[in-house]
Amino acid sequence: MVVYLNEPVQVGAVFREAAVVPRWFFYHGRKIRVQEVTYCWKENIGQTLFHHFSVSDGVNLYELVFQPERLHWKLEAIEDSAP
Amino acid sequence: MNERTIMHLDMDAYFAAVEQQSNPKLRGKPVAVIGSGARTIVTTSSYEARAWGVKTGMTVYEARRRCPEIIFVEGNNAKYTDTCAELVSVYRCFTPLVEVYSVDEAFLDLTGSLQLFGSAASIARRIKERVRKQFGLTCSAGIAPNRLLAKLASDLHKPDGLAEIAPQAVPGFLENLSVSKLCGIGKKVALKLACLGIRTCVELGRADPTLLRHHFGIIGEVLHRMGRGEDESPVVPLESAPEAKSVGHSMTFSTDIYQRDLLDAYLLQLSEMVGRRLRREGFRGRTVSLTVRYADFTSFGRQHSLGEPVRETLDIYCAAQGILSSIRLQQAVRLLGVSLSGLSKDTGQIPLFPEQQRAQAVTRAMDEVNNRFGDFAVTWGSLLKRCNHAGVISPAWRPEGSHKINF
Numbered sequence: 001m002v003v004y005l006n007e008p009v010q011v012g013a014v015f016r017e018a019a020v021v022p023r024w025f026f027y028h029g030r031k032i033r034v035q036e037v038t039y040c041w042k043e044n045i046g047q048t049l050f051h052h053f054s055v056s057d058g059v060n061l062y063e064l065v066f067q068p069e070r071l072h073w074k075l076e077a078i079e080d081s082a083p
Numbered sequence: 084m085n086e087r088t089i090m091h092l093d094m095d096a097y098f099a100a101v102e103q104q105s106n107p108k109l110r111g112k113p114v115a116v117i118g119s120g121a122r123t124i125v126t127t128s129s130y131e132a133r134a135w136g137v138k139t140g141m142t143v144y145e146a147r148r149r150c151p152e153i154i155f156v157e158g159n160n161a162k163y164t165d166t167c168a169e170l171v172s173v174y175r176c177f178t179p180l181v182e183v184y185s186v187d188e189a190f191l192d193l194t195g196s197l198q199l200f201g202s203a204a205s206i207a208r209r210i211k212e213r214v215r216k217q218f219g220l221t222c223s224a225g226i227a228p229n230r231l232l233a234k235l236a237s238d239l240h241k242p243d244g245l246a247e248i249a250p251q252a253v254p255g256f257l258e259n260l261s262v263s264k265l266c267g268i269g270k271k272v273a274l275k276l277a278c279l280g281i282r283t284c285v286e287l288g289r290a291d292p293t294l295l296r297h298h299f300g301i302i303g304e305v306l307h308r309m310g311r312g313e314d315e316s317p318v319v320p321l322e323s324a325p326e327a328k329s330v331g332h333s334m335t336f337s338t339d340i341y342q343r344d345l346l347d348a349y350l351l352q353l354s355e356m357v358g359r360r361l362r363r364e365g366f367r368g369r370t371v372s373l374t375v376r377y378a379d380f381t382s383f384g385r386q387h388s389l390g391e392p393v394r395e396t397l398d399i400y401c402a403a404q405g406i407l408s409s410i411r412l413q414q415a416v417r418l419l420g421v422s423l424s425g426l427s428k429d430t431g432q433i434p435l436f437p438e439q440q441r442a443q444a445v446t447r448a449m450d451e452v453n454n455r456f457g458d459f460a461v462t463w464g465s466l467l468k469r470c471n472h473a474g475v476i477s478p479a480w481r482p483e484g485s486h487k488i489n490f
Contacts, residue, residue: 039105039219043161046457052162054105061106079106 002079011064011073022053022064027075032057052076086250088203089318090191091225091233092174092210095242097187098127098163102156104219113150116158117143121337126158130242160476163187166218168482171321173213177206182318186476190230192318207245228253231314234266253312257284265309272299272306284310321483330368331422332356339378339415346416348465350407351400353421355466358396359458361423362450367392368423371402375410376418384420385410392427395446399423 011025024033038061039054051066063076094100098116103109113132115125125146128137135150146153167186174181177200180192193203200206207224214222221243225236228250235256239246248256262284263273279298281287287310295303308314319325332353340346361368372386385406393399403421434440452461459466 036107038107039101039162041162041165043165046453046455046460048457056107061108 002077004077005075007075009064009073009075011066013066020051020066022055022066022073025062025064025073025075027062032062086194087228088193088197089227089230089233090193090203090207091184091227091230091237092189092191093223093225093234093237093241094170094187095221095223096127096129096133097220098158099129099132099156100220101162101166101218102159103129105162106156109154109156113137113153115143115146115153115155117155119157120335122335128153164476164482166220169218170214171482173210173217176213177210180318180320182320182324183481185478190233190318193226204245204247211243211245229312229314230316230318231266231309232256232312235260235264238264254285257288257310257312260284262287262310267309268306275299276306281310284312286310288312321481324481326426327364327366327479328426329372329422329424330357330360330364330366330426331372331420333374333418333420335376335418336416339417341412341415346407346419347404348468349419350403350421351396351463352466353419354400354403355396355462356458357421357423358394358399358446359450359453361394361426362429362446363454365429366426367394367429368399369393369425369427370423371399371406372420372422372424373403373406374418374420374422375407375412375416377412377414378417379414380417382418386424388425392425393423394429395442397442 009025009027011022013020013022021037022034024031026032034055035058036056037053038056041052043050043052048067048069051068053064053066055062055064061079065074065076066072067074099114102116103114111131112129113135114129115132115137116127117123117125123143125137125139125141125143127139128146132146132150132153135153137146137150137153141149143155163186167183171181171183171189174189174191178191178193178196180195182190184190193206196206197203200209203226207226211222211224214220223237223241223244224246225233225239226247227233227236228248232248232253236246236248237244260283262268262276262282263270265284268276275298276282276287279290279294281290287306290307290310292304292307295307297303299306334349334353336349340349369392370386370388372384374382374384376382387402387406389398389402393402399421434443449461453459
């Protein structure tokens, strides 16, 4: 089931070769380590660019959104492993 | 014309493959990508779902009946269109002549690239490898002396296929190929050809061109050449693509609508979408067209040509509303569409009268805010309850230019 959150989160990311790769983030005080960035894509809303990342911690799937203009990260949604 | 080398690249089960790559739990499972509306249909299905008979265009109910295990995923147009733009960047590493045919298909003219990169097959393998590594997706490549045959070739070994039709192999390849396999020959034309005793490409190529011209008009000659595997149409890169001839939007409602005031509100929304694109691209249009589809899927269109070309939302809306009010609706409306044709470049004529100047200033101010913060950030009060569905990616969508629409 997908739960839409749209919550600001603290993210640890590596910037390399003109790409940004999220490595971990805190959610409800828990550090979640990113095991796989499964997909990333960009979206423009007006003049604002958003980088979307589908990431997995090996159990659940998360969607993180990075807004480079404001250096701001959000946890957009969680798809938990429950059937 | 000199011998050309054309490649057609077709992403395999594109939307479904992107979703399977995004979500590891979907990999290897029957997946169907659907729209967000209440009356949505399957837009793409994974190969696992296709094995159960699930096809594009099927209702959700029918897809589930065929494949009870199917997983429905709501499509994400921004994800697919951005991936398409990134794929084009990969293709452009090998040739500047890239024509985006649709969001999941492209033609590449490799004629001038062979000396730099080796054979067309090795370029195809390199592209396929980069697409797999960068996006986790597969594509099928077809290589041939022209677009018609390249598209046929890409379909030969799907998914993840690579097929080449060498010039000397063309006659043998077309020998028993059904005419319906040729891109551009739909069911109606194939049926009409069958009535003339033409079922295979060879039969089409050997048919009397006069006979074909008699039955199909000017298209008859094109069909004759297609039957012989001839197609001289060039690969037209995005920057050389012709300007749009019309700008239009349509929307299918979640429930059929009778109420005029509601239809008027949607008409204003569609007019704003059309007007915004016109103004962004610097066009004006003279002919406003309205498309209506009833609940029983019967559709019709009406159009009205204006005295002078317009680009303001309210001008488009008034014309479209004028058409709608002249129609006595027989049923509830399922789909409404507004488009503007007869386009000309906006010369930037400054309005002479204060009322028009004020209207233009308001539009400009709204456009500036919406350009900065996104469509409908500022809009009319009657559009506060507007239709928010994402819509579908039109076949005419392109990652650049006037055919680009942000999702």
